[in-house]
Amino acid sequence: MSDTDWGAGTVAVVLVPDERGAISPWDLYELSVASMVFGIPHADLADPWYELRVCGPAPHATHGLEGLAGADTVIVPSVPDAVVEGRQELPAELVAALRAAAGGGARMVSMCSGAFALAAAGLLDGRRATLHHAYATELAARHPAVTVDPAVLYTDDETVLTSAGAAAGLDLCLHLVRKDLGAAVAGALASRLVVPAQRSGDRPQFVEAPLPEGGADPLGPVLHWALERLHEPLSVDELARRARMSPRTFHRRVREAHGTTPLQWLLQQRVARAQSLLESTDLPVERIGEESGLGSAANLRRHFTRTVGVSPTAYRARFTR
Template structure:
């Protein structure tokens, strides 16, 4: 796992300006990749801001040689077909994709990747308001407007706005591991990570506490995942009936209490697989998933790979710890 060079590409409108969405997504990329966090991983990412005008420090030629290329939103006129996509940009994106760069878009940045052919044969997401136009103009792209982001290996797309931060943290976790991504999220004061449609390698969401009666009991559950936990017990601790507790958890987290518990246990298993060399049997016990067979079954269903394959792919280099 490594960091590498990240090129973020700005596409100004016909007057050379950037929209608030462009600036928002640029700031998101800059916070995650442009602020050196060498205490978390050294070396950290090198960020290049590419475009034809300020605030870009590089032209579109700065895309060449980047390990990851991120295209935030393009101007509405470009997304709607009223303004041509810059030919120089399309050529640079096409070369980067051919060279093996990881291609990423946020919201209408998908139109730029699609114009370069980088999305052909892939599933991609864009804000639902632009999904019909993307599908009509690029029939080789499978457009999915129902998810937050997609991950197809070398091609990732996000719905934009807040989903862009989830996608950026997802990239960090893929590159540098769960512990780094989790600590970075805490520094950015992100209260929860929302999953995309593909199996996500992200930290479990941390329930809020301020003004939220669910917060304390869910925090307690996170500290006792190794124990057998029932919905009735959690409801009692929350001073709610099981029915009310079930409804509140679904409203707050979009899932049932049992599914929430399962996701937290799988997320804990991910962290242990990355940060320790504990055998799968012990990880099953420490996460409340029980036997190794039960851990493998739930882990593979939730994450999409076996615990062994996950550990091989996502454990940082260097000697692991034995755990405590």
């Protein structure tokens, strides 16, 4: 979706049956994820909301493959295991429809092994992509032109996005809402779905370190404390002290849990705060820099543009026109 088309649009989800015509449970799960995010109107958050098309074989679908034509976003959930294992070819008409949709300007998205379909259409060549880490070796072997990253939750190459399995698909869907309708709308929707408002795409797919006994999160209280004070100077040493950890241990725990360093986590949260303020207030950019903890207007512009891809002024314009 281009800047001029900023907002909700048509989302087409493509179901890929196995050789018997059956849809896998994972496919149906990921369809339900997309349906929860894009198929249930939330007019109080954004009006119009998305239009959802389910494309594929009856009785699950509302459209055939012709439903991909004109869609703003095309999502391919998991494909059958036989496709992943090389025992089943993807239908030629599906591959052609994916190529045509991409050529028509649609944003192409895969969940988990749906990446095999995008790869078969040549849409991942020269790009970084992810999927469930269990399938990464097979995808890389069959499609060497794809840079497969099995460690992250999702990737965003603007026009092509991919996610790992299960909950990562929901993370990616909320990421799409955040790109289309802003951080405030995505956060409100996440609250309704009772899930985290934002998990960075670079967060690891799995955490090797076990949780403490009792399931307590030792980082939760200190990170919540930091979120309430993003406008203040915050150091890693201070956060580590409040977490009752050494700076080295705190750094390691944050990286294990969030896939990034404490300083990068702070930067991500401050940019997210700036997004929310740009969407919901008319504060000048200088003030937003202060309120988000990014400092001067120049510093805000530098970090915001590098993270979000557009300047603060251009981002705000999308919500005020």
